[in-house]
Amino acid sequence: MNTSKVAEHIVKWLKDYAGNAKVKGFVVGVSGGIDSAVTSTLCAKTGLPTLCVELPIHQAESQVNRANEHIKQLRERFSNVSEAEVNLTSTFEDFKTVVPKAEDNSQTNLALANTRARLRMTTLYYFAGLHGLLVAGTGNKVEDFGVGFYTKYGDGGVDLSPIADLVKSEVFALGEYLQVPKSIQTAQPTDGLFGDSRTDEDQIGASYDELEWAMKMQDQGKSETDFTGRELDVYKIYTRLNRINQHKMNPIPVCEISESFKVD
Numbered sequence: 001m002n003t004s005k006v007a008e009h010i011v012k013w014l015k016d017y018a019g020n021a022k023v024k025g026f027v028v029g030v031s032g033g034i035d036s037a038v039t040s041t042l043c044a045k046t047g048l049p050t051l052c053v054e055l056p057i058h059q060a061e062s063q064v065n066r067a068n069e070h071i072k073q074l075r076e077r078f079s080n081v082s083e084a085e086v087n088l089t090s091t092f093e094d095f096k097t098v099v100p101k102a103e104d105n106s107q108t109n110l111a112l113a114n115t116r117a118r119l120r121m122t123t124l125y126y127f128a129g130l131h132g133l134l135v136a137g138t139g140n141k142v143e144d145f146g147v148g149f150y151t152k153y154g155d156g157g158v159d160l161s162p163i164a165d166l167v168k169s170e171v172f173a174l175g176e177y178l179q180v181p182k183s184i185q186t187a188q189p190t191d192g193l194f195g196d197s198r199t200d201e202d203q204i205g206a207s208y209d210e211l212e213w214a215m216k217m218q219d220q221g222k223s224e225t226d227f228t229g230r231e232l233d234v235y236k237i238y239t240r241l242n243r244i245n246q247h248k249m250n251p252i253p254v255c256e257i258s259e260s261f262k263v264d
Helices: 003-021 034-044 061-077 089-098 105-131 141-147 168-177 200-204 208-219 229-244
Strands: 025-029 050-054 081-085 133-135
Touching: 003 025, 003 034, 003 133, 003 168, 025 034, 025 105, 034 050, 034 061, 034 168, 050 061, 050 105, 061 081, 089 105, 105 133, 141 208, 141 229, 168 208, 200 208, 208 229
Parallel strands: 025 050, 025 133, 050 081
Antiparallel strands: none
16 A cells, blocks of 8 residues: 555545534544544644544543553644544443343443433534534544444444455554554553443454455455355355444435325
8 A cells, every 4th residue: 555645645635524624623532542642643634623632531641651652642732723622431320320231231331331322422512513624534444434432323423434445454554654653563452432442353263454455355256155163254244244234334224115105
């Protein structure tokens, strides 16, 4: 991948989109991970106002430290970057006291994990409305269009997606080119939604390199009969998640009503 050309193309695309939408710039939720670091850097390179927002909810110290390091570096490099922090931990805890729990704890935990993402989305749109900004998404191609590894109307609730046509390895390559802090480049990807140390690979059961391979194999028309061993396991993981998460990737279904039904 020609990283310089890709970066230049995305920056121009962002700038053109903001100009056509007649908005001032961008707001990005910064988590301490590679995707948000790359996205916020690309937004910063447009020269337009870029607000980096930290939104901790019982966040691991390592994630907070990486986010702080990245934002500090961005502000030193780009005068158009500003920052804000909204600690949503108390909001999240208050929410838990007014909603029922499922009998199955795993269902409750998953619902609450997705709630964290949706509280963050709501906050980002508050800042967007306050300052006339677009919410820039941080999802990559494998997450957004491969396995659907994001929260619907959470981190999936955005105005535009600058890196959603790049697989994870390409995002890492772009991160190196954009001089994202090494601590972020070497960190294990995690969504940080469960308040523990689990990584994306722990949750999915396959690494991003493996998922990229499976995505490529599916695009080539391969089937389970073409693989054995670990390759078969990974391919099954990928295709299962791709199938069950189509509701995230496809447009919202609309029940179309025949005109004949509307006539008295």
